[in-house]
Amino acid sequence: MKERKWISKTDGIVLGVLVLFAAGFLLWRAVAAQPGMRAVVTVDGEAVLQIDLQSAEDAQSYTLQNGVRLIAENHTVRFAASDCPDGICVETGALQKVGESAACVPNRTVVTVVGGEPRDVDVIAY
Amino acid sequence: MGSAISVSAYGGSKEAAHSLCVAACDAVQALDTRVLSKTASSSELYRLNHTDPAxxxxxxxxxxxxxxxxxxxxxxxxxxxxxxxxxxxxxxxxxxxxxxxxxxxxxxxxxxxxxxxxxxxxxxxxxxxxFAPGQELNLGSTGKGLGCDRAAQVLREAVDAGTITGGIVSVGGSIAAVGSSDGEGTSWRVGIRDPFGTANEYFATLTVGESFLSTSGSYEKQFTENGKTYHHILDLTTGYPAETQLVSVTIVAQTGLQSDALSTLCFLLGEEDSREVLELYNAQAVFVYADRTVSATASLRGSVELVNDAYTWR
Amino acid sequence: MKAKTYRIALTGLLGACAVALSYFESLLPTAAFLPPGAKPGFSNLANMFAASMLGPLPAFGIALLKAGFAALTRGGTAGLMSLCGGIFSTAVMLLLFKKDRRLGFVGIGVISAVCHNLGQLCVAAALVGNLSVLAYLPALLLFGAVAGTLTGLVCRAVLPALRRATASFRNNR
Structure with a gap:
């Protein structure tokens, strides 16, 4: 019986489209991305915390209700500790540019770096 | 306590700042687990509430x-x-x-x-x-303030030792500000959450030195059942959430506990009836009403700046 | 050996391969631009064999097995992501193998790898409650392209030998 081809023209088109789209997007992000202003932390889809990255020089530690710990320093933010089995969130490392994000899926927590206006308060009381 | 804790340390070396932040966070969590929590069986308060009345x-x-x-x-x-x-x-x-x-x-x-x-x-x-059988003691409305006091203690020791020049703690939105960011007494700028906005929007900024702040608002914990919305600040004389024109009260006080307790108290009492107790505890307040009008106690008024056009002074 | 027994045995063998491949994949380090838990997808190889040679039941069975293994070793979240990705990519593969006449193995491999990652991404987005994880999409597509190509090539390389070895049985597709 004749086996299906190794690779066909259609495959080429599929690959081409994928690679073009993906590479283009990544390139755009790498070039056009601004250093982030703030990091938005969401748990279960709700924003629970916003960290001002602009003013984050010395280490600032944040602990969420679900036990996840974040550290902001040198205008970056990262997962510092979490009780999830894989620890991928912590492995992701420091986030700095607009659009970069890290997630701890077992804890339903996502940290995304966003741009926007600089916030001129040191903290928000709520 | 169930709140997000954030600690910022200024003016020291990175390692020192980092370990300080962790120490302060741990101190607050330990306080909650060991002493204050109403729901964790490890806490002293829990054991107290579950002790046999005899x-x-x-x-x-x-x-x-x-x-x-x-x-x-x-x-x-x-x-x-x-x-x-x-x-x-x-x-x-x-x-x-x-x-x-x-x-x-x-x-x-x-x-x-x-x-x-x-x-x-x-x-x-x-x-x-x-206390009488069937009663339960609740530090829920002062827990965050107590956490602030504890964390402020850690930071204050570090400031006195010269490790850092200052720090800010937020325990679920209750704030403690210690020292100053540059070591020269520059005031802190604290934003007050917009009761009608999202978690990161503030309608006013407060310029303060070392102080403790807490805000009580009907936006904090709310739920809706059968079309009616209930907030979490209960008026014991009715047994229901307080009916008031206020949507948020922010207190600046001498200690975290006072700021937290007074914010709940003044929310329940309303602006007029709060004057006396505020004077007694040498505390200041900002009152925000449902119609987006704002008023503040006399000596604080000058430090409050409204940054959202929708809000006006009374 | 009867045809049915053979199929069961082969499914079992492929299942074991899938689990072993999954295990080795989990040892690889993660990259920051990839979503949590997204692996190159080489373990898809076993699924691909099953989808092209054995049919829906064994193919889905293997996907379920991998998801179960992930759940046991890496937690419920990983298991759920593997399940969604596995079912989606297996379904797409089965469809393509049966109905499509223009794609080669590389094409099917790439599409199935991308589908697998897309399934995982959907679960992640649902779990964390917002769409920010979609930012991983471009990186996923690239990785899917590479991994899928490799998987497709290996599958095509081995399939004829497998078919010859089982030529004496009926119901070989």
Missing amino acids: AFPVAVSSELFDALAETKAIYAHSGGKAALGCGALTSLWGMDTDEFRVPAQEEIDAARALCSDDTVQLDAENNTVF
Whole structure:
């Protein structure tokens, strides 16, 4: 019986489209991305915390209700500790540019770096 | 406590700042787990609430005793609207565990009868506590302030030792500001959350030195049942969430505990009736009403700047 | 050996391969631009064999097995992501193998790898409650392209030998 081809023209088109789209997007992000202003932390889809990255020089530690710990320093933010089995969130490392994000899926927590206006308060009381 | 804790340390080396932040966070969490939590079985308060009434009066640590005593004293000014022993009612509404429900009228009446501080006796000489069977002590509305006090302690030691020049702690939105960011006394700028906005929008900024701030607002914990929205600040004289024109009250006080307790108290009392107790505790306040009008106590007014056009001064 | 027994045995063998491949994949380090838990997808190889040679039941069975293994070793979240990705990519593969006449193995491999990652991404987005994880999409597509190509090539390389070895049985597709 004749086996299906190794690779066909259609495959080429599929690959081409994928690679073009993906590479283009990544390139755009790498070039056009601004250093982030703030990091938005969401748990279960709700924003629970916003960290001002602009003013984050010395280490600032944040602990969420679900036990996840974040550290902001040198205008970056990262997962510092979490009780999830894989620890991928912590492995992701420091986030700095607009659009970069890290997630701890077992804890339903996502940290995304966003741009926007600089916030001129040191903290928000709520 | 169930809140997000954030600690920022300024002016020191990275390692020092980092370990300080972790130490402060740990101190606050330990305080909650060991002493204050109403729901964690490891906490002293939990054990106190679950002690057999026959064993009363019970001796407690001075840390817990002082917290209970001061909370009771502050709520004594509430005209019965707030009490240290309000646990029976708050559990009924599911406030402690965020499993909100609207209780039946009979349940509310029954719980209210167990919420008077008249039956809560604190003996300062022996650090003992006595309360009637069925009552539950609740530090839920002062816990964040206490956490701030604890964290501020850690930061203050570091500032005095010269490790850092200053720091800011936020425990669930209650703030403690210690030292200054540059070591030269530059004031801190604290934003007050917009009651009608999202978690990161602030409608005003407060310029303060070292201080403790807390905000009580009806936006904090809310749930809707059968089309009606209920917030979490209960008025013990009715057994229901307080009906008021206020949507948020921010207090600047001498200690975290005071700022937290007073914010709840003043929310319940309203602006007029709060004057006396604010003077007594040398505290300042910002009142925000549902129509987006704002008022503040005299000496604080100059430090408040409205940054959202929708808000106006009364 | 009867045809049915053979199929069961082969499914079992492929299942074991899938689990072993999964295990080795989990040892690889993660990259920051990839979503949590997204692996190159070589373990898809076993699924691909099953989808092209054995049919829906064994193919889905293997996907379920991998998801179960992930759940046991890496937690419920990983298991759920593997399940969604596995079912989606297996379904697409089965469809393509049966109905499509223009794609080669590389094409099917790439599409199935991308589908697998897309399934995982959907679960992640649903779990964390917002769409920010979609930012990983471009990186996923690139990785899917590479991994899928490799998987497709290996599958095509081995399939004829497998078919010859089982030529004496009926029901070989």
